[in-house]
Amino acid sequence: MKRMLILGGALGAVLTGGTWLWRHHGELASNRPVNEWTFTHMDKLMPSERVLRPESSRALLRRGKLPDVRYCFDGRRYSLAELHRRTNTTSFVVVHRGRVVAEEYPGWFAAPGVRFQAFSLTKSVTSLLIGIALEQGEIGSIDDPIVDYCPQLRGSGYDGPSIGDLLNMTSGVGGLEDWSVADAPIHRFERAVTTGGSVLDVIRSLPIMSAPGQRFNYSTIDSHVLGWVLEAATGRTLAQNASARLWSPMGAEHEGYYFLTRGRPRTALGGGSLNSTARDLARIGMVMADGGRVGADQVVPEAWVLRSRGAGAPSLQVGALGPSGYPHYGYSNQWWTLGGPHRAFTGLGVHGQYLWVDPDRETVIVKTSAWNHPDDPDRDRETVAALSAVVDALQESGSTTAPG
Template sequence: MTDLQPRSMAELGLFTGVPQYENFARIKDLMPTQAMPASLAPSPWPQGEPVTLPESYTFEGEVRATERFLADTDTSALLVLTDGAVRYEGYWLTGGPDVQWLSMSVAKSFVSALVGIAVDEGHIKSVDDAISAYVPVRPGSAYDGVSIRHVLQMSSGARWVEDYSDPESDIFRLGAVLSGVGTLDDFVASAVGESEPGTVCRYNSGDTQALGALLAAATGRPVSEYMWEKLCEPLGMESPGYWVADSTGTEMAFAGLNLTARDFARIGELYRNGGVWQGKQVVPAQWVGDSVTVAAEHLQPGRPWVGGHTFDLGYGYQWWLPDGDRGEFSAIGVYNQFVYVDPASRTTIVKLSANPRYGASEEEADNRENETVAFLRAVARAGD
C-alpha cells in the first residue's frame, strides 16, 4: 500500500467546479492505494481500420457538435473498439495511453464481475443469501438480513442521498472516511435502513462498498488481490492498476479503481462476449446475462433514483441499462466516466472525463449523463 495521507472530497475540490483532470490522472500520487501489477501475459488490442468520429449527434431534438461536447466535458480519453479491435483512440488534457484514470463508479461493474466469479467458485453460496451472513454488521442495521441480490441491484433499502451538490449528503459522508473519519467497514456495518429491500432502486455507493466487504470476507483476500488474479491477469491488462484505500488498506470498492482506458475497455469486451475472453469463460455466462437484464419493475428505465431524481436508465447487477431493444449496457461514473457496450454494432467505447460542471446541480445540463449516452450511441451506430 502506498504511504500517503488520505484526502477528503473537499480537499480535492470535488463537485465545486474546480478542474479535476490533473487530479484524476495521478490519484496514485495523491491517495493511499493498493497496487495491482500488469498481467504477466499482456494482451494488446489489435488495430482495426481507423474511423472518424461523427461531427455531430442529436440530443433532445437538437444537433450538437462532437468537438464542442468533448471539450466542454474535459474529455481525457475516448477509445472505440469494434469486434475487439481499436478503431479510434484519442487523448486530451492529462490523458494518455499509459495514464491510469480514476474510475469513479465504473468500479462498481468490476466489483459485480468479481462477485459473480466468487459465486461460481463457491466462496459465496448464493446471491439469495443474506449479505450479513458473510459481512459483520450491527443488528437491525441496513444490511442485516438483506439478500446479496438486492444489494447488487441497488435495492437494499439502505438510506442514502447521492447528491453531489450537498456536502451533508451520504456520498460526502462516505468520502470523509477516506480522510480518516472512521473506516469503510464501519460505514457499512452501521448503515441505516429506509425502505423494504427489493422494492426501490436507489443508487447507493454504500451498497457497492458492502459488496466489496462481501468479497473480502468470502474469499479471505483483499479486493485488489482477488481482482488481479481473476480479472487483471486473465484479461491481459497491459498496465498496472490501483485501488484507492482507506487508512486500514480497505479498497474504496464503489469508486476507487484506477486503470488506463485500454484496460477499462476489457470489462466491456468481456461482457459483450458473454464473459468469455480468448476462448476462456472468465465470468459465468449466466452471471453476465443476469447483470445486464432488468429483472423487476422497480429496476426499469426511469425508475431508479439518483439523489432526488429518477434516472432514465434501468439497472442490473451494478450495470446501467439504456432503454431500447439493442441490449446496450454501460458502466457509469461521476464526471462522465463511461464503459459503454452496444452488442448490436459489436462496439465497446470508453470515455474518461473530468466534466467541471458535474455535481453543480442535479440538472442534466450540468451532469450531461443522458447526453453522453446519446453521443456514445451516435458513435456506435455511425456504421449502421
C-alpha cells in the first residue's frame, strides 16, 4: 500500500507537469518508481511519430512453457522470478524455434499491447534499416563518407568518418559516453533533444578524439547521425522506414512510435527513441534469428545479419572494447556481440532493455526493465547470466513440451 501511495504521488507530478518533468527527467522521471510509468508513456511527454502496423499481423504461436531455469550469479543460484524482482523486469518474452515459450509482464503498467521505450536498443533497429537501404541501392556503400548524405556536418568531426565507422562505433568523434558526468556530451545532446535546443550545434561541437576506424567508443550521437543518413538517403523518416520495411513485412501486431526532438525540424533519434511492444521486438529478433527472413521473404540482407554477429577487427572482439564497453561484450554493426561458438548477439538499451538473439540455438529473448540507473554493471552481468541460462535450458530440453 505504501509503495502505491508513493507511486500515486509521483505519477500525479508526471500528469500535471509532464513537460517540466521530462526536462528534469534525470532527477525524477528516469528513477524508480516513476520510470515504470515514464518508460511506457513516452508519447505523453514528447512529440512522436507512429510506426504503422500492417492490416494483418503474423501470429506468434505458443508452444508449451519454459523449463525451470536456475542461473548462477556471484556464487548463488536464482530463479527467473528472482531475476525479475532483482533487475526490475517490466516485460519478458522468450521465443524458441519460432514459438513463444514464456511471456510475462511484471511491470506495473506492462501488458502485451503496451509500448516500451527501447532506448539504445533502437540503434540495432536503425542498423537493420541501413542494411535494407544498402540492398535497395539508396545508400551506395558503408565506405561512403557521412557528409555525402549530411552536408550540414561538413567542417565538424563527422567530416571524415564513413558510415561503416559509425556502425561499429569507431568514428573517433567525442569522448566517453558517461551519464554520471553532468556536462558530458550525452547530457548536452539530451537537453537539446528534450528542451528544443539545437541538436546540430551539439553534434558539430564534438571534438575529434582519434582517427576514424581505430578505436571503439560507444556513442549515441554516432547512431543519431546514422538516422540522419538513412532519412537523407531514403527521403523517408525513421518511422516511415520502420513501418514499410520492418513492421509490415514481419507482420507486427501493434503500432510502434518514435519520440521526436522537441525543437524543429523534429526528428526521431536513430540511437534511442523507438517504442514498441515486447511482442513486436520479439518479431524483430525472429527476423534476425532466421537470417533476415520472414517465411520465404528476405527482409534484411543475410550478409547484414552475419555482419551483426561479429566483425573481424580485433578491437571489436569480446573483451577488447576498453572503457566504453563491458568485458563480456564485443561490438558490430550497432549490436553487442557475445562471441563463443554460437556467436549470439544482443541489442541493449539503458535501464535494462535487451533483445537477445541466438540464431544457432533458435532463441530470441526480450527483456524490458526499469533500472534506477542508466548503466548498472551488476544488473547487466546478472541479466547476461540469466539469459544465457535460459538458452542453455531450452537447448537441453529441446523444447519438446506439447503445444499449450
